[in-house]
Structures are given as C-alpha cells and as structure tokens.
Amino acid sequence: MNERAAALRARSSDGVGRPGFGGLLLTGVILVILVGMGIGLTLYLLPGTALEVPGNQPELRIVQESEFPVGASRVESWGDAIILVIRPEEGRYVALQGTSPDQGCILRWDEESRRVVSPCGYLVYDLQGNVVAGLTRQPLRRYQVFVRQGVVFVVDPSVAERG
Amino acid sequence: MPDRAALQRRLAEAGRWLDDRTGLSFVGKIAKKKEVPLHRHTVWYYFGGMTLFLFTIQVATGILLLFYYRPSSEEAYESVRFLMGEVRFGWLIRSVHAWSANLMIFTAFIHLFSVLLLKAYRRPRELTWVSGVILLGIAMGFGFTGYLLPWNELSYFATRVGTEITAAVPLVGDFALKLLRGGEDVTGATLTRFYAIHVAVLPALTTMILGFHLYLVQRHGMSVPPSEEDRGGGRRALKFFPGFLMRDMVGWLAALAVLTALAAYFPTELGKEADPFVPAPAGIKPEWYFMFMFQTLKFLPPHILWIFEGEMVGILAFSAAGLLLLLVPFFDPEGTGDRSRLIGRVAIAAIVFMIVMTIVGYLVSPTQ
Numbered sequence: 001m002n003e004r005a006a007a008l009r010a011r012s013s014d015g016v017g018r019p020g021f022g023g024l025l026l027t028g029v030i031l032v033i034l035v036g037m038g039i040g041l042t043l044y045l046l047p048g049t050a051l052e053v054p055g056n057q058p059e060l061r062i063v064q065e066s067e068f069p070v071g072a073s074r075v076e077s078w079g080d081a082i083i084l085v086i087r088p089e090e091g092r093y094v095a096l097q098g099t100s101p102d103q104g105c106i107l108r109w110d111e112e113s114r115r116v117v118s119p120c121g122y123l124v125y126d127l128q129g130n131v132v133a134g135l136t137r138q139p140l141r142r143y144q145v146f147v148r149q150g151v152v153f154v155v156d157p158s159v160a161e162r163g
Numbered sequence: 164m165p166d167r168a169a170l171q172r173r174l175a176e177a178g179r180w181l182d183d184r185t186g187l188s189f190v191g192k193i194a195k196k197k198e199v200p201l202h203r204h205t206v207w208y209y210f211g212g213m214t215l216f217l218f219t220i221q222v223a224t225g226i227l228l229l230f231y232y233r234p235s236s237e238e239a240y241e242s243v244r245f246l247m248g249e250v251r252f253g254w255l256i257r258s259v260h261a262w263s264a265n266l267m268i269f270t271a272f273i274h275l276f277s278v279l280l281l282k283a284y285r286r287p288r289e290l291t292w293v294s295g296v297i298l299l300g301i302a303m304g305f306g307f308t309g310y311l312l313p314w315n316e317l318s319y320f321a322t323r324v325g326t327e328i329t330a331a332v333p334l335v336g337d338f339a340l341k342l343l344r345g346g347e348d349v350t351g352a353t354l355t356r357f358y359a360i361h362v363a364v365l366p367a368l369t370t371m372i373l374g375f376h377l378y379l380v381q382r383h384g385m386s387v388p389p390s391e392e393d394r395g396g397g398r399r400a401l402k403f404f405p406g407f408l409m410r411d412m413v414g415w416l417a418a419l420a421v422l423t424a425l426a427a428y429f430p431t432e433l434g435k436e437a438d439p440f441v442p443a444p445a446g447i448k449p450e451w452y453f454m455f456m457f458q459t460l461k462f463l464p465p466h467i468l469w470i471f472e473g474e475m476v477g478i479l480a481f482s483a484a485g486l487l488l489l490l491v492p493f494f495d496p497e498g499t500g501d502r503s504r505l506i507g508r509v510a511i512a513a514i515v516f517m518i519v520m521t522i523v524g525y526l527v528s529p530t531q
Contacts, residue, residue, distance in 0.1 A: 043251040045230060051238075051245040 062152040073109035076154070082106060083143060083154055088114060088127060095143035095154045096129045102136055116140070193381065197403035202391045207277035208407075209414045210270050211380070216415040217267035218373075220422070221305075224260035225362070232312070234358040236351030239314035240436040247433060258426035264306055266422060268452050271299050279491065279510045282498030283386035289492035291383065294376040296489045301369055306450050308361040314354060319437030320447045322357075323349045328460070331474040348439070389498045448524065455517040456481055458524035484513075 052061065060078045062085050068074070073086040075098050082098035086109045096116060099106055105120035115132060116125040124133040129140030144155040182188045199208060231250060233242040246253035275295065278284060284292035311322040326349065330340040345352035401407050449457050459481075463473035487494075495503045 040252055041227075044227065044253065044256065046251075048251070049249055051231070051233075051242055051249075 059153045059155050062154055065147060065150050065152060068152060071111045073111075075106060078154070078156065081156075084109060084116065085145070085152065085154060086116075086127070093145040093147070093152055094127050095145045096125070096127075097141035097143075100136075101138040101140070107140075194404040194408075195402070197381070197384070198400035199385050199403055199407045200387045200391075201399040201401050202387065204277075204281055204388055204391065205401075207274075207281060208385055209411060210274040210277060212411045213414050213418050214267055214270045214274055215373075216418060217263050217270060217422075218302075218369075220263045220419075221260065221267060222366075224256050224263065227256050228260055229362065234312070234355055236314060236354050236437075239312060239354060240433075243313045243315075243433055254430055255426060258430040259422060261431040262425045262429075263422055264309065265451070266418065266425075268299075268302050268306060270418075271302055272452070275299055276510065276514055280507060281386070281388040282495070282503065282507075283388070284492040284495075285386065285389075285498040286492070286496045288379070288383050288386060289496070291376060291379040292492050293489055294372050294379065297372055298369065298376060300485075301365055301372070303452060305361060305365050306452065308357040308365070310450060311349075311354060311357045312361065313433060314437045315434040316437050316441075316444060317434050317447065319349060319439070320443040321449055322353070323443070324447055325449055325453070326353075328474070328478065331472065331478050333475060333479075350439070389503075451521060451525075454524040455520035458520045458527075 060076065060083070062068070062074060062076060068087050070087055070090050073084060076083045076085060084096050084098035084107050086094045086096070088094060096107075100118045100120065100123055102123075103118070103120050105118045107116050107118055107125070110117050114127065116127070116129075117123065118134070122134045123131070123136060125140050126132050129142050131137060131139060146153055146155065178188075199205070228246070231242055231246045231253065233239060243257070247257060248254075278292065278295065307322075307325060311318050326340060326343050329343055330336040332339060341347065343353075343356070344350070345356040448454065456477075460474055460477045463477045465473050467473050467476050491506060495506050497503070
C-alpha cells in the first residue's frame with residue numbers, strides 16, 4: 001500500500017498524475033454540452049422540406065398521385081390566386097382558375113355532371129374552362145399540369161416566362 | 164492507449180511548432196501578466212465581458228439564421244415562418260438571436276454608465292471611451308436594421324415611423340430619409356438595404372472598432388475609480404488568468420441561463436406579414452432602447468417658440484446629447500473637481516430620465 005502511494009506521489013510530482021474527480025466531471029460536462037450542441041446544429045442545418053414561396057415559384061406542388069383519387073378535386077392557393085385541380089379520369093389532370101371571374105366565388109367540381117359550378121350563382125363551366133351555362137362569357141383561366149416522380153405540379157405560364 | 168506523459172509531450176511539441184510559425188504565445192504571456200484591481204466596485208468590470216459574450220452569441224445565431232433567411236419583400240416573411248415552423252430548433256435560434264440582442268444592449272448600457280460614473284474615461288482612456296460609445300451606437304443600429312428583417316406588420320410600420328424621424332433633420336432630412344429607405348417609402352428596397360447594413364456594413368465596422376477598443380483595454384488595463392484611489396483601495400489585484408476569467412465565465416453562464424430561459428419561455432413572435440396598403444395598426448412602438456427618445460418626441464409640442472418644429476428641436480437635442488456623451492473625457496480629463504461632479508449628476512439625471520420615459524412609453528395610450 002505504501003509503495004502504491006509513493007508511486008502515485010512520484011507521478012504527481014512529474015505533473016502527469018491522475019486527473020481528479022472535479023477535472024473528470026468538468027471534462028464530461030463539457031463533452032456532453034459539445035455533443036448536444038453538435039447534434040442540435042446538425043439537425044438545424046439538415047434540410048427537411050424546402051421553402052416554396054407561393055406566387056414566386058414557376059410551379060406549385062399539389063399532392064402525390066396516390067393521395068389524389070380519380071374523380072376528386074382540390075382547391076389550392078398560389079399567392080393571390082386560387083386554383084381548382086381536378087382528376088377527372090386516370091392519368092388526366094386539369095387545373096383551372098378556382099374562382100368565378102365576376103363574383104370571386106370559389107368554384108366546385110361536380111363529378112356526376114363532370115362540370116365546374118359556382119355555388120353563388122348559375123354558372124357552369126366545362127373541363128376546358130369554357131362557359132357552358134350562366135350569365136357570363138368569360139372563361140376560366142387554365143394552368144398546365146404535369147406529374148414528376150409521382151407528384152402533381154401546376155405551372156403558371158406567366159410566372160414560368162418571368163422566371 | 165498512449166502514455167499520458169507522451170501525449171503531453173506531443174501536445175507541447177505541437178504547441179511549439181504552432182508558436183514558431185504564429186508567435187501566438189504572446190497572448191498567453193499577456194493574459195498571465197494582466198491583473199484586475201480588486202475593490203468594492205470591481206463587480207462593474209464584468210459587464211464589458213458579458214456584453215462581448217452576448218455579442219458572440221449574436222454572431223453565431225445570426226450566421227445560423229442566414230442559412231434560411233431570404234432578403235426580399237416577397238420571401239422574407241415566408242422564410243422566417245418556414246424557419247420557425249419547419250426547421251428543427253429554428254424558433255429557438257431566432258428567439259435566442261432576438262433576446263440576446265436585447266440583453267446585449269442592456270448590458271452595454273450598464274457598462275457605459277458604470278464607466279461614466281466610475282470616471283474610467285479619464286486620461287489616458289479617452290479613446291477607449293469614444294470607441295465604446297461608438298460601439299453602443301452600432302449595437303443600436305444593429306437593433307434598428309434587424310427589426311425590419313422579418314418583414315412583419317409591426318416591424319414594417321415601426322421602421323416607417325423610425326425612418327420618418329430622419330426627415331425632421333434640418334437641411335439634409337429628406338435626403339437622409341431617401342438614402343435610408345432606398346426610395347420614398349419603406350419597400351423591398353429598404354429591406355435589402357437594411358439587410359446589407361445589418362450583415363455586412365455594421366459587422367465590418369464592429370470588428371474594427373471592437374478590436375481597437377479591446378486593444379486599448381489591454382494596453383491601459385482596468386481603471387481604478389478616483390474615489391477608491393483616494394481611499395487607498397485598488398492596490399489589491401486579481402490575476403486575469405485564471406482568476407478573473409473564471410469569474411467572468413460564471414457571469415457568462417448566468418447570462419446564458421437567463422437568455423435560454425427567456426428564449427424558451429417567451430419565444431419571439433412573428434405576427435402578420437407586412438402589408439403596405441393597410442392602415443398602420445394602433446400602438447406601434449419601437450424597441451425598448453429607443454422608447455425614451457420616441458416618447459420624448461411624442462411629448463414635445465408641434466411648435467416651440469412659434470418658430471421651431473418640436474420634433475426637429477427634439478432630434479437636435481438628442482444629437483447634441485450624443486455628441487456631449489462622446490466628448491465627456493475631453494471635458495473632464497482628470498475625473499475630479501466640480502466639473503466631474505457635475506458630469507456625474509447629469510449622468511444620474513439622464514439615467515432617471517431614460518428609465519422614466521421608457522416606462523411612460525409603455526404605459527401611456529398609443530394615441531397620446
């Protein structure tokens with residue numbers, strides 16, 4: 001026992017003795033803080049979803065094809081514009097202006113009659129956005145639609161030209 | 164596992180190699196030589212270091228915010244909303260940045276007034292004082308320009324009101340307003356301009372002036388207040404390294420604890436997106452450190468002595484007060500005598516005035 005104590009004393013006098021409990025604790029705490037900060041920083045910097053500013057992108061992501069059943073429709077906003085996206089049949093998508101040009105009412109897709117109708121007045125449009133019935137002549141604006149990697153996108157030609 | 168002694172030897176060799184090429188060991192020598200006087204006002208010495216610590220947090224969180232922020236009127240608000248809603252810890256980084264800015268200016272004010280009241284600006288520390296006052300002005304500039312960047316309703320209209328004040332400056336007011344805004348009104352051009360000032364111009368200025376300030380602090384050491392010198396105090400000293408630095412770090416940890424608590428419990432809100440075409444909401448107020456000036460200008464009558472515009476007189480008075488503050492060491496180079504006592508009394512009156520007007524600014528109705 002005495003030999004061991006003497007050996008420890010000798011090592012301490014060399015300045016290379018064992019670190020004390022306080023030193024170990026401090027090192028441990030600093031390590032935990034650094035690792036925690038490192039993990040937090042990595043999570044912060046790893047991109048999750050990308051920011052898409054509405055009205056400022058040449059294309060608008062709508063939804064995955066698998067979540068868009070045939071016969072269904074979706075109303076999406078894109079900046080100031082409202083867009084009605086319809087999937088009338090398998091493999092075909094249509095995107096039209098989502099509000100009536102005169103009253104600004106949000107339009108509805110009627111699957112049974114395959115027409116776009118206004119709930120505010122008697123206005124009926126076909127899938128090309130042309131007026132079928134009602135007291136207006138102004139057709140609906142049409143948007144291009146494409147599918148990329150199973151996701152439906154709408155393109156605004158004016159924004160695409162600007163971009 | 165390598166022997167501990169061998170590891171230490173290798174580290175020492177690496178240190179020598181680095182020192183041969185950089186000569187950086189002089190920093191350690193200075194730190195070992197440097198001493199901090201011990202007396203009953205020593206506590207005020209910690210606020211300079213605390214301000215510096217909060218500034219480094221500002222820089223670190225500011226850089227992190229740059230990874231997501233987009234400086235245009237179309238994207239700024241959306242990018243901050245995205246940061247707060249979608250990016251992990253994004254809300255925390257933004258909150259820490261905003262709260263540390265407020266705390267930094269608060270500790271900078273304490274540092275400035277403690278230096279003023281302890282007469283630490285005396286010869287030969289005139290330039291240390293001047294650079295410090297300029298740094299406080301820059302810190303307030305950081306706050307003013309950074310406030311607009313989220314492009315929300317509150318920041319938009321507060322900036323509109325804040326920049327409008329420059330128009331009241333005689334002769335060059337309209338020119339200064341246009342220069343500051345980048346046009347007639349606060350628009351996307353103002354945002355881009357403020358962004359450039361916030362992330363490039365002010366940091367560059369800060370780096371230069373802060374470096375100069377720290378060099379002077381190192382060169383002249385800490386000042387012992389005249390009252391302590393008269394009492395024979397300040398003869399005892401504490402080694403800067405490790406004693407004072409360790410105590411300084413305790414202060415930093417305390418500041419960090421307060422900062423994280425504020426950021427976590429009171430996260431900075433984003434509010435509604437700025438819309439230049441809607442009327443300004445009631446109760447638009449500037450950041451707290453501009454409140455005393457804002458409220459004073461509101462209290463001034465439209466015309467003083469039937470000739471001068473009240474707002475113009477107020478702005479000129481604040482400008483003159485700022486200039487006098489900058490030149491304090493040249494009026495009182497020794498820190499003793501009647502003039503020095505007068506400066507001390509004026510400083511206390513100024514502190515009371517600033518506190519009272521700030522409280523009044525938050526209490527009175529926005530229409531008053």
